Amino acid sequence: MPGLSGLSAVTLLGAGTQGTRLAFMWSRLGRPVYLVDKNPTQLIRARQEIEQLRTNTPSLAEPTQWGEVICSPANDLTASLSKSWLVVECLPESLALKRSIMQQLGDQAGPGTIVASNSSSYDIVELMHGLKAKHPSNFVSLHSYWPPETPAIEIMGSTETNSKIISLLMEQTKAHGFDPFHVRRPSTGYIYNRIWAAIKRETLLALSEGVATPAEIDCIFKSVLKTPKGPCEQMDIVGLDVVLDIEKHYAELRPGLPEEPRKLLQEMIAQGKLGVKSGTGFFEHGTERKRA
Incomplete structure (x- = not known):
């Protein structure tokens, strides 16, 4: 099953507000984070904000060593996926766009990589409807709010999701400073x-x-x-x-x-x-x- 064995990185697709803040959170334990975006200017802005968050967030204990955040163009996605135990899409709330990228991630991610969506309004069942994935049990919703100020994160699978993935994500998100909540059944809008x-x-x-x-x-x-x-x-x-x-x-x-x-x-x-x-x-x- 997917996990941390042999794969230490997290890939975040989309360097907007959520992608940037999630890169800050997921780099807190010294592990590498790949922040992927097709817009070079957005990547520069994201790197600057991550540094500001590291300097100006006293509420989180400073780690021994921050993980490296590697800002990558979109055409390097395959390389980052090969090193990642988790990939999270953080793209705009367009169902067509999200379905397209979930299909791409399903095609490119290996059996050891969890594929997650940060969508606030489309659950993983809706996103995966009609798509063909090589490893459907690896797909989940992983919806965050406004970390680190609002650290709540909601974890929701489908009937096909491997239950061990839910347990792993509950454990890892908590370790990285999130407050995880398990959404026990598919629910549009999650809990909050x-x-x-x-x-x-x-x-x-x-x-x-x-x-x-x-x-x-x-x-x-x-x-x-x-x-x-x-x-x-x-x-x-x-x-x-x-x-x-x-x-x-x-x-x-x-x-x-x-x-x-x-x-x-x-x-x-x-x-x-x-x-x-x-x-x-x-x-x-x-x-x-x-x-x-």
Whole structure:
């Protein structure tokens, strides 16, 4: 079965925010990490952020020796896979794109490599539907949030996944500073996002009905639950276009969900209101916030 025997590295496909932060986490025990991306500029930016995380994250005990993060162009993927016990795709939330890369990884990864998706909205059963993999028992969902600040990571297999892989990932993620949670049955939205989706949807529905303003909703949410952020600010941070894509996916799987939340998001996006990344969403976000 796949494992650490003879293979010490982890490969991360995609050097965006999640890929970069996961490279930081997986290099904490001195093992090499391959960070693969087709964009050289993105790889340079990722390396800089990893160094900042290593310098500015006192909450994690400093390791004896950091593992090397090897930033690689996409055409070097085969070489990195040959040295890796785990490969995680961290690409944008497009089902077609993710299925394409999972097929590629299934074709290229050997029997000793676990193939995982970091997708937040598509579970491994959906991603593997209709694909032909040489080692289907090696495929899992491995969904992380915002490490290291939010170290929760959800591990979900399919009916074909080798149960020993789940145990290994629970052990290894914990050793690397994550808080692992086993999703025991295939679940769109995993554990947390499934509950969070209901909060987002009711927030959007209340806004569409004129029940309260975004500021009022966030204030009462924080007052009752003592959280640092409310749902409207959280959606601005995620990006309202991403929130809409996720809502559309839930609506495809669960007929009968109200349309008003999706309509509100579509109207805001049409006005260029995407949240933090555009400078305005439910709230105004200045230059400093956008850069952060």
